[in-house]
Amino acid sequence: MNLMLYNSLTRQKERFKPIAQQKVKIYSCGPTVYNTPHIGNYRSFLFSDLLHRFYKAFDYQVTLVMNITDIDNKTIAGAKKAQLPLSAYTKHYEQEFLTDLKTLNFLPATTYPRASEHIPEIVTMIETLLKKGHAYEDSGSIYFKLASFRDYGKLSGIDVEHQLAGASNRIEADEYSRDTISDFALWKMHKPTEDGNVFYETTIGKGRPGWHIECSAMSQKYLGTHFDIHTGGIDNKFPHHENEIAQSVCATGKPFVNYWLHAAHLMIEGQKMSKSLNNIYTLRDLLKNNAHPLAIRYMLLSTHYRHTYNFTFANIEASYKALSRLARTYKYLEAQLKTQLRSATSNHSGKSTSPHEDHHSLLSTIEEKYRAFITHLEDDLNTSGALGDLFDLTHILTKTFNITDPPHFTPPTQPVLPQAIVTAALNFYRKADFIFGLNLKQLSSETVQNPLNHSNIPKDIEDLVTERNTLRRQKAFSKADFVRKKLLSLGYQLIDTQEKTIVQKITSPSKE
RNA sequence: GGAGGGUUAGCCAAGUGGUUAAGGCGGAAGUUUGCAAAACUUCUACGCACCGGUUCGACUCCGGUACCCUCCUCCA
Structure with missing residues (x-):
């Protein structure tokens, strides 16, 4: 195998060299389980599955870790709104996610660690960062001190000083006070008004982890301090991955990830995916519209992962064919x-x-x-x-x-x-x-079958089909054709094969 | 305002400094089937957003313009 990968860190294609021979360790940013993942989410997850499969095809020993973010602002807010305990709320979406992966024929990852189950690892890492002077406490919360990490911004190519000055207006509204404007939270002090009863009593205080630290802690636990590949959606590059690098490198003092790979986003029918356009589709939405999951998979893989892909319903159809x-x-x-x-x-x-x-x-x-x-x-x-x-x-x-x-x-x-x-x-x-x-x-066994359930064909329709076949045997073709037309007007299409006549209900592909 | 990516036929989408610009879907014609569907065959971009430049030669390199997308503190 002679794989070239586009490394976001260096902005060029590089020859892949594993840290250990015939082994590859991959960390893929997984879902935040606060709602049902949409088709755009699956595009980037699918990219990690492609990598997984490609390496396996060449007999690599793959360790693929995909995290489940089950404690953050959105999950907490969602659980509160749904009046459910956080874990009950997130479990539901996690289950949906795992089911969807099966539907889309994903190879199972090695593990799907949950953030909520790695609080000790997170706390340990924060303590290390505090000890090494890369973090500080302020009003009960703990922040990463950006000024202590020279390489910050290398992945996303941002100029820290310049960039963050422009965003200062927004930061003013933030309730957390900070040393430097760009410092980010590692640990958030418990705020009963927001977090309700979601908190952990730890040696670094009562609170909960910030968003980025879970990935640093969990990747280190399952893949070690230095591993081969980290993947995610392009939007994760900054700040999430940038912050991960800062945390991990500062905590361990060792190189972190060799190759950073980012998948591009999805457009829907030529428009950006957004709530206001009401064009965010979940996998279930698509399946309801008679989309075949493997056609969706094919469709998403039919374009290069680094190119924005224009998702259309017509394309699902084309993909299936x-x-x-x-x-x-x-x-x-x-x-x-x-x-x-x-x-x-x-x-x-x-x-x-x-x-x-x-x-x-x-x-x-x-x-x-x-x-x-x-x-x-x-x-x-x-x-x-x-x-x-x-x-x-x-x-x-x-x-x-x-x-x-x-x-x-x-x-x-x-x-x-x-x-x-x-x-x-x-x-x-x-x-x-x-x-x-x-x-x-x-698929090859499916495609020869009637995609629709035979039992759904009403009796009177079946009778007409039988009648037509009798006419056909009698070579009364014009009469048979008349019945065909009649069935068509009733919304049923006939396909004659050597053994039998297949009846298909004509489905008008509605989008809702 | 700053950073990054994109613009290839009706649609999706590869690709290359120089003979015929992959492939899929669609469309057209044909073969086949009682008809239909399916299948199979053939055809389907004189041009790669626009304007300049470099070059013997550019869709491919460089610069500019237009439009689209992503990011700039928690959105894959």
Whole structure:
């Protein structure tokens, strides 16, 4: 593997070198569980899953930590409003989040640590920072002293003096007094009016952690002081990640993270995602609109992670079709392989391969495409380019072997493809499927099925279908067509296959 | 005001200092199917926001303009 990654810290692509051979340690900024995550959140989470899968595909031992922020301003405010204990409130959203990850076919992270369960680690780190003179107490709260860290601003490229002067007006309204205008809270003194009964009695006082410190404490616990990769949304670069660096480096006195990777945001139908435009969609919103989760996954992976992506409903549809095409070819190849294995065990003739000249060049074409695929991914995870290669292969295969099977095809009984080619193509497909997490196997069995539940078809409609099929057997086609039209006007579409007629209720894709 | 990223066909989206600017969706024509759907084949950007510059040559490098997005204290 020869992976190049764009490092936000240096603003250029760098060759990835793991700290320990064949091992990679990744920390991904996870959700704040105060509401249901939206599709934009999942884009950046999905990016860490892609990394996870890519490394695994190359037999790396991956440790992926994704934090759950379950104690902060928003969770506390949300719980208060919902009149629930904080933990009950956050558990609900955490559960939703974990369910969504499964729905989107994420590989499970190594661990999902909760901030609320790492208060001792947080306190220890703050104590260290106090001891080393990087933090100070003021009115019961504890702040990080920015002036004590020279490298502050290196990641986000901000000029501390200049930048923060401009924001001074807003800071005036802040109720916490601070030494320096830009210092941020490590520990917030308990304020009954705001925090209610949410507090911890600790050696550094009664209160709760600031937002940034949890990530420093938890990454150190699970990944050590120095690890390979830290990911998150672009908006986290400042101040969150900048502050994390400051805390961790100052507390440990050691290098922190080698590669900082940031995923770009999402636009919705050409507009920014915002509450006022009412265009914030959760995964559940999309599923309600008949979006297939794997189509959503495909869609989000079809563009480069560092580019702003314009999410549209039309694109989910397009993605599903593209995905179905991949699934179809995959299924065909699997069926081929099965047939070959069967014939190989029943008769050892080995006749399944009829070696033609063409097959050698085809084999090298497949290998070439596979190399291109990997090379694209190695180039800062260029998923769009890689998908292009996969479709190139798909096209070549269908063209060469005239794979014209309809989606309802039955596996061929006689092997027609040389085994070496099937194996090579299938290996490519399987690798791509694993890295992209598209679950083509599941899809290929799904796409041949009626996507709708048969039991939902009313009796009178079923009767009409039966009537039409009787007419068809009698070759009374014009009468049969009349029934087809009638069903269509009732909102049902018929698809004739060799075995049976599939009935589909026509769904008008409403957005609400 | 400051910092960063972007603008490629109807839509999404790769990419390169110089023969034909990937791929997907859509569209068109055709093959096939009783019809339909699906599938398959072929075609579908004389141009890469605009204006300058560097260069033998720029969509690709440099500068400027317009528009969009992100960040500037808790928003992925």
